[in-house]
Amino acid sequence: GAVVSQHPSRVICKSGTSVKIECRSLDFQATTMFWYRQFPKQSLMLMATSNEGSKATYEQGVEKDKFLINHASLTLSTLTVTSAHPEDSSFYICSAGQTNEKLFFGSGTQLSVL
Amino acid sequence: ELKVEQNPLFLSMQEGKNYTIYCNYSTTSDRLYWYRQDPGKSLESLFVLLSNGAVKQEGRLMASLDTKARLSTLHITAAVHDLSATYFCAVAREASGSRLTFGEGTQLTVNP
Numbered sequence: 001g002a003v004v005s006q007h008p009s010r011v012i013c014k015s016g017t018s019v020k021i022e023c024r025s026l027d028f029q030a031t032t033m034f035w036y037r038q039f040p041k042q043s044l045m046l047m048a049t050s051n052e053g054s055k056a057t058y059e060q061g062v063e064k065d066k067f068l069i070n071h072a073s074l075t076l077s078t079l080t081v082t083s084a085h086p087e088d089s090s091f092y093i094c095s096a097g098q099t100n101e102k103l104f105f106g107s108g109t110q111l112s113v114l
Numbered sequence: 115e116l117k118v119e120q121n122p123l124f125l126s127m128q129e130g131k132n133y134t135i136y137c138n139y140s141t142t143s144d145r146l147y148w149y150r151q152d153p154g155k156s157l158e159s160l161f162v163l164l165s166n167g168a169v170k171q172e173g174r175l176m177a178s179l180d181t182k183a184r185l186s187t188l189h190i191t192a193a194v195h196d197l198s199a200t201y202f203c204a205v206a207r208e209a210s211g212s213r214l215t216f217g218e219g220t221q222l223t224v225n226p
Contacts, residue, residue, distance in 0.1 A: 006156075034213060043202065043216045044157075093156055097212040101145065101162050108156040 003027060004096050006106025013084055014114055021079045021109045023094030029074035030096035035067075038091040050077040084113045116141045118205050120217035128225055130192050135220045137186040137203035145206040146186050147214065148177050150199045157202070193224045
């Protein structure tokens, strides 16, 4: 079946550095991908919609300059957390849909900012 | 704004018992999803429900959808320990779109 691959699965970084997370659709093309974040013991919150070949659409309250999204091809979206701070520590999950019914989630990235 | 509410948020049950998790949502939608999440893991897709009266079953789990009441249920039959996980419902925000609003999640613990 269709698979969404996310990398890295875990990253630890120092405060002030930037971290890039990749999300790939492995056997289908995705013109849109979605980025969610999940704090411990909480639900998933949609951060942004990644649009191939155009700017990402951010949800209200999400800083676009803080969370840079690039969707340069039909199979790859990247999320860069710029100048990361401890409050950015979270579980980040991407998703992509082969169809509107078949939505797949990546394995997630646990970001810890020291 | 679409709101999705689950209850209960925490559920502790004995093996062999039955129970139901409820998911209410505030505005019309054309799709509702159920996912399972194990600690530290991503989401495993369980069901997608598309129409009023839809019922889907997989093993000990059965999901249903009542679009008029804006209510979905996830019924657990004869629970086993392996079902211990957090269960989320999620609702599509727009028709034919893939942006989802998630419920708060129900943390299920099945005790031997």
